[in-house]
Amino acid sequence: MARYLTIKNTAGVDAGPAVALMITADRSICYRCEIDGYQDTLNADCNRQFYHTCNISGQWTSFLDVFQQCNLLVRLPVADGHCVITAQGRDAPNDHSGFVFQDSTVAALPGVDLTGVPTYLGRPWKNHSHVVFMNCLLEGIIHPAGWESGFMARDLTIKNTTGVDAGPAVALMIMADRSICYRCEIDGYQDTLNAECNRQFYHTCNISGTVDFVFGCAKDVFQQCNLLVRLPMADGHCVITAQGRDAPNDHSGFVFQDSTVAALPGVDLTGVPTYLGRPWKNHSHVVFMNCLLDGIIHPAGWERWGDKDWTPYSTGNSRIGGTAPTPKGASKVYPGRRALPEFGVNYKGGLE
Template sequence: MATCTHLFFLLLLVLAVLLLPTTSSTVSPPCQYTPYPSFCRSSLPISNSSANVYDYGRFSVRKSISAADKFSAMIDKYLSRSSGLTTGAIHALQDCQYLARVNIDFLTSAFQTVDKSQTALSTTKSQDIQTMLSGILTNTETCIDGLQSISASWTSKNGILAPLANDNKLYSVSLSLFNRGWGNVKNKKKSSLVSPHKKHIGFKNGRLPLKMSERSKAIFETVGRRKLLQTDDAGDQVVVSDIVVVSQDGSGNFTTITDAINIAPNKSAPADGYFLIYVTAGIYEEYVNIPKNKLYLMIIGDGINQTVITGNHSVVDGWTTFNSATFIVTAPNFVAVNITIRNTAGAIKHQAVALRNGADLSTFYSCSFEAYQDTLYTHSLRQFYRECDIYGTVDFIFGNAAVVFQNCNLYPRSPMSGQFNAITAQGRTDPGQNTGTSIQNCNIRAAEDLGSTRTYLGRPWKEYSRTVYIKTFMDSSIDAAGWREWSGDFALNTSYYAEFDNSGPGSDTSRRVSWPGYHIINATDAINFTASSFIPGDEFLPQTGVPYSGGL
């Protein structure tokens, strides 16, 4: 009898062991490679044991669309009954409303791609979708940052931040699954070495061959749909479909930049060429916003400090950082040349943005950006700046775009008493994002009013902050430590800060920070942050007429 009892219990034990969930069934293989394996498994309850990364990826993106729709509806509800809210709170909710709608557009576009494919995409398509999914995380984080400025009791009472935290996890899982399934990793690594020495001369002799000071009649007689702005001796040309002139004295087609933008065509195709707005010299006191449907728009001024666009919105005066900008652009393939953009709020007004750029494949050439804290908001997507001047104090280049600055001048200026300067505050929140700030062949020189204030190359605004300085001159205003903490040891292990072959008294790395996230890199690593690799410069910059170097 005892023997039978022992056999019975042994049989029960074997059955129990066989029925125990294994690690692979607790966390499905596709989920285990995401930043949130348990969340992925619970949020994507796919019962099919043979489901692969593509099945999970499609499910995740589809569920992300639903989450974005739900959050957008919640924000619409709060804004429809906004009585009792402060102006700052309304502005923060309006930012979230706009960003949620952008996210829905991006997710819908991403789903149309992943729903039709079960193999790695081409390099270009893969990078496009990764850029959009990276932008979705950036948009959500921007919304969270704005909401945190609202009364804590209001956000707690309305439960508005909790859903966003889950949404962000879901978006992160979607990005991770996309990168693993559809991402063209091999081709992307190979492309990092494409055309390492490619150079595009750009506008011949650095000047626009068209005499832009001629009156509009002569300009229109020249244009028509012809190739207008000849660039280099190789025959590359900038194609322009039409030109309008903005002049404050009434001699052009419009007296304000906004009026000219409003009549620009919507959703132009690449073959159509640029709709060119020539803005004559003058100080334009207006807030310029170029929406996403104004594709292939080019604005050319009469030069830095000649054509000036200026405003003074700031956080202290009730605006969010996101909407304090004098100039906002979200239209893909935008180009600006020879203009100055200012925010004159001053250091005392804290965050006050000159330019906020969320325009994919956008280009700024020979422009100047002037403010104090948060001058240039490289918010999201892919951007390029060449031969630009940037003035500021605290975090004066910040955001979470994939951005390359080339041959630019960075001018730290005098901040408020007790403040220090940080040139960059990069906002990457997820290791799967293709974002970061690359500063190449630039010059860092103290502005005339800087005095003894110490300046740092950057500080980690977000957990996976990424900034690289390549072949850049650094004057003695740069602190020997180079980099500054954000708060305690936050992101010192997870950020990526790197320097390569810089020069000048501020470039000495012997006393730099010893964080795990700080690196002195070689040319093989540095080339991954060039215009031909970090952003698809060879694909979109030649058509702009802007000079660039693809490699180191």
């Protein structure tokens, strides 16, 4: 056990990889320690490790670590550089290693201005890297992409607080392939969630906004999610989706399954036209399947966008308010039978 220690590598920002602390001991503990460096500050090389109330600046690594109530403090990189907090080294699907950050904070080192410096939560050092941030405060330094390919966000609240009059203001943009958001709150107004590209899966998430608040060109499946509509600007209207499929042979699209569309609790949308979506591109593709569409939805269902008038939409077996389920429309739906059960997400396979 290391307690009340300050451990530094003073080689500086230009030195390249320079480890301050490497731990290989099993069941090791660091409590109230300062671990300071630049690149590769902490090498949690192997075995089971636990960190509590530590400040760690810089960072890198490989084994089964739990970080509770820790501060991850990002320094300035070399000129024109970028910052990456984690590089976890899980190398096989049956490997139990990984990083779990719980009740912790990611922020700039006090006095450091990271404006214009791309800063990421992590990148995969090996083929099966495994990192989870739970109930953490991620300050505004994090790049909207968050990660490179393959990540899971769990039990996070992500907000854009600029307000209803700000216009487009993204709270979360995801570009990583095979990404998962599980039990997350994603809050904003216009353009809340930018599901930019690749394959993405959302389960038990609350997503709030006003206009186009789920948009992008990704292949997305949303299961057991709540789409919560806020009050728009004066005399405005609300649109939930704006999907960006731009060619008939493009396989992107949004599928909402066993989900709910409703007003944000406490919000009265009487007299506010509210639509399930509008076509951002010429071949936008959105499906609501086995969903509860609350009474806020305009009878037209969908809104036109300029001259884009061929758009496959479907509200299969969904119901409005207390009415019976009514199949509407038809479109091809990718059978979402695959997910990542190793992450413990209770996904629903198939189209039932």
